[in-house]
Amino acid sequence: MQLRVLQQCPQCGGEVELAETDRVLNCPFCGVRHILACDTPRFTLPHVNGPGRLLHVPYLRCKGSIFSCHLQGVEHRIVDTTLKALPLTVLPATLGYRPQAMKMHYAAKELAATCLKGSISKTEAIARAAALHRTTSTDRRPLLQEWIGESVSLIYMPLFTNGNRVYDGVTGAPLATMPEGRDIFNDAGLQGGAWQLNLLPAICPHCGWDLRCRQESVVLLCANCDTAWQQTGDRLTGVEYETVPAKGDDAVHLPFWRLEVDFGGIAIQSLADFIRLTNIPRAIQPEWEKRRMAFYCPAFKIRPQIFLRIAAQLTSGQLPGSGECHIPAESVAVSLPAAEAGESVKLILATAAIAKRNIMPKLPDISVAIRRNHLVFLPFFDNGYELCQEEIKVVINKQSLELGKNL
Ligand SMILES: [Zn+2]
Numbered sequence: 001m002q003l004r005v006l007q008q009c010p011q012c013g014g015e016v017e018l019a020e021t022d023r024v025l026n027c028p029f030c031g032v033r034h035i036l037a038c039d040t041p042r043f044t045l046p047h048v049n050g051p052g053r054l055l056h057v058p059y060l061r062c063k064g065s066i067f068s069c070h071l072q073g074v075e076h077r078i079v080d081t082t083l084k085a086l087p088l089t090v091l092p093a094t095l096g097y098r099p100q101a102m103k104m105h106y107a108a109k110e111l112a113a114t115c116l117k118g119s120i121s122k123t124e125a126i127a128r129a130a131a132l133h134r135t136t137s138t139d140r141r142p143l144l145q146e147w148i149g150e151s152v153s154l155i156y157m158p159l160f161t162n163g164n165r166v167y168d169g170v171t172g173a174p175l176a177t178m179p180e181g182r183d184i185f186n187d188a189g190l191q192g193g194a195w196q197l198n199l200l201p202a203i204c205p206h207c208g209w210d211l212r213c214r215q216e217s218v219v220l221l222c223a224n225c226d227t228a229w230q231q232t233g234d235r236l237t238g239v240e241y242e243t244v245p246a247k248g249d250d251a252v253h254l255p256f257w258r259l260e261v262d263f264g265g266i267a268i269q270s271l272a273d274f275i276r277l278t279n280i281p282r283a284i285q286p287e288w289e290k291r292r293m294a295f296y297c298p299a300f301k302i303r304p305q306i307f308l309r310i311a312a313q314l315t316s317g318q319l320p321g322s323g324e325c326h327i328p329a330e331s332v333a334v335s336l337p338a339a340e341a342g343e344s345v346k347l348i349l350a351t352a353a354i355a356k357r358n359i360m361p362k363l364p365d366i367s368v369a370i371r372r373n374h375l376v377f378l379p380f381f382d383n384g385y386e387l388c389q390e391e392i393k394v395v396i397n398k399q400s401l402e403l404g405k406n407l
C-alpha cells in the first residue's frame with residue numbers, strides 16, 4: 001500500500017500529490033524538479049478543529065522486503081506496517097485505515113512543539129516489524145535475516161486533550177480518558193528540535209543541466225555531461241558508473257550495483273572460488289582464478305523473489321565490464337540506494353548456491369566489507385512484454401518492474 005502525501009512546490013507554490021516513498025517532486029504545474037532531502041521522512045495526518053490542546057503522536061511506518069535464510073534456502077516476505085512509537089496504552093496500537101483514507105503532509109517544522117517524542121528507535125521498529133511477520137510456518141530462528149529496500153518513516157497522528165479526555169484529532173471522536181490527576185502526555189515529553197524537509201533543485205552540479213530522474217529516483221543522471229548524482233545531506237555527490245553498450249537499437253538499460261567484496265569467514269576472492277563453493281554447474285576457466293568476484297544487485301525495487309533470482313543469475317553469469325561512462329538513452333530509474341545493495345551480498349550468495357550445505361551454516365559468521373561499489377547499466381532487449389538480457393539469459397516481466405515502484 002502506497003500512502004499519498006501533499007507537498008507544495010517551492011518554485012510555483014502549487015500543491016503536488018506524491019507517493020510516500022517518492023524521492024523527487026516533479027511539479028506538473030511549472031515543470032521544475034526538486035529532490036526531497038530528509039533523513040527519516042515525517043508526515044502528519046490532517047486534523048479537525050478539536051477542543052483543548054493539540055498533540056501529535058508518532059507512529060513508525062516500516063515498508064520493505066524481509067529475507068530469512070534457513071538451511072534449505074531463502075524465504076521472503078513483503079512487510080508494510082505501522083507501529084506505535086510510544087508505550088502509551090490508551091492510544092490505538094496502529095493507525096488503522098486513517099492514513100489510507102486521507103492525504104498526509106510532510107510535517108512542518110512549526111509542528112515540532114506539538115509532537116511527542118518516540119521511544120522506539122528505527123532499528124527496534126524494524127526488528128518488531130520483522131517479528132510480526134515471521135516468514136516461516138514454524139518458529140525456527142533464521143540463520144540470517146535482512147531487510148532490503150526498507151523505508152522507515154514517521155507518521156504523526158493528531159489528538160486533542162481537554163482535562164482528562166483525549167480526542168482523536170482526525171475525526172474529533174472521544175478516544176480515551178486519562179487517569180485522574182495525571183497527564184500521561186507530559187510524561188512522554190515533546191520531540192522539540194528542528195526538523196526540516198529540504199528541497200534541492202534537480203540540476204547537475206557539474207554543468208547546470210536539468211538532471212534526468214523519475215519521482216522514485218535516488219540516483220539522478222545528467223545526459224549532457226555524462227555524470228550520475230545522489231543526494232548526500234543537503235548537496236549532490238557524484239556516483240561512479242559504467243554502461244555496457246547495447247548491440248541493437250531496441251535496448252533499455254537496467255541499473256545494477258556491482259559490488260566487489262572482501263569476505264571474512266569464507267574463502268571467496270576470485271570467480272573460481274565462488275563457482276567451486278556454490279557448486280554452480282560451470283566449467284572453471286583458468287583466468288577465473290585471478291578474476292575478482294563481483295556481486296550484482298538490482299538497483300531498482302522489484303518483488304523479493306524476482307530480486308533474488310535476477311541478482312543470483314547476474315552474479316553467477318558475470319558479464320565483463322565496459323569501463324564506458326555514457327548515460328544510456330533509455331534506462332530504468334535507480335530506486336534502490338547503494339547501501340541497501342551492500343546488505344544483499346549474503347542473500348545473493350545463499351540464493352546462487354546449488355550446494356546450500358556449503359554456504360548456509362556459515363552465513364551467521366560471514367563478514368562482508370564492500371571494497372568497491374558502482375552502478376552498471378546493462379542492456380536488455382524489449383520484446384513488448386519482457387526485458388531480456390541476451391548474454392546471461394535474464395528475463396524480467398515488464399509488469400513486475402511497474403509494480404515494483406509501489407514497494
Ligand atoms: Zn511548481
Ligand SMILES: [Zn+2]
Nearest residue numbers: 204207222225
Ligand atoms: Zn551535467
